[in-house]
Every structure is written in structure tokens, then in C-alpha cells.
Amino acid sequence: MCPYNEKVESVKKQIIEKFKPVDIILFGSYAKGLARKQSDIDICVITETDNKRKLVQDILLEVDCDVDLDVVVYTPKQWEQYKNDKSRFAHVINKTGVRIGG
Template structure:
């Protein structure tokens, strides 16, 4: 389960690595109903990018740390 602090850290790391236009938290964490088995649902919006695969890799690396 992700703590509120851990979610903030992940969002901060995504902002640094990928510079998205917006990041939305949705699902059980957003509604306050997260359980131990809940996943983290983030919608990451970036309007201008050159390489989609490269941007996805940046975000994936954030979660593998």
C-alpha cells in the first residue's frame, strides 16, 4: 500500500523526469478506499513529446526505483 507521502514522492519524480502537463490520481487512492491489494491509478498527460516510448520508459523507471 502506498502512503500519501510515497504518492507525493512518485508524482514529484515523474514531474522531474517527464515534465507532464497534468497528473491525475484516480481510483481507490483518490476516493480514500485503498486496500493493501489496491494499485495506484495515475493519469499522466503530456501534450508535446517527440518519442512516446521514451516518455513511457521515463515513467516506468520512476516506479522501478
């Protein structure tokens, strides 16, 4: 189990309730158990969308959290296409991240 805390759990629940993603992957310092007081929460959201940029903005505006969020969005098709491509950031997320729900 990943050593994340209540803040991550709250972010996860809000994203699931408001945006109904296919999957959510926690990556970065929280996923590695290295988060510090000033650490942001890095979240990859996999969901169907026609406008990833707007979805990121909506998540940042609508999710109530007292730490900074860094949100990356992929469609399921993009995720399947990119997650094993070593030249893509999705590959890093896939290899180092922790699935936390969806």
C-alpha cells in the same frame, strides 16, 4: 483535498522532476480514499510526446515506488478532445480523478 499518502506524493514528485508534465491526475482507489495495501496507484500524465507507449515504459522504469503503478498518458490536445467524451476512458478520469500537479 484528496486522501492520498506519501507514496503518491513521491510518485508525483518523481514524474514532475523527470518528465515535466502539463498535468497529473490521480484516479482509482487512491483518489477515492479506498486504497488498500495491495492497491496500485493509477496516474494519468498529460504531456507532449510523440510516443506515448515509450513514455509509459520510461515512467514505469524510472519512477521508484514499492507499489505497482498504472500509467495512462494523453497529449494536451488529446486530453481536451477526449475528457468530455463519455465514450472515452479520459472522461472517467476527468470525472473521478483528482489533479495532483504538473
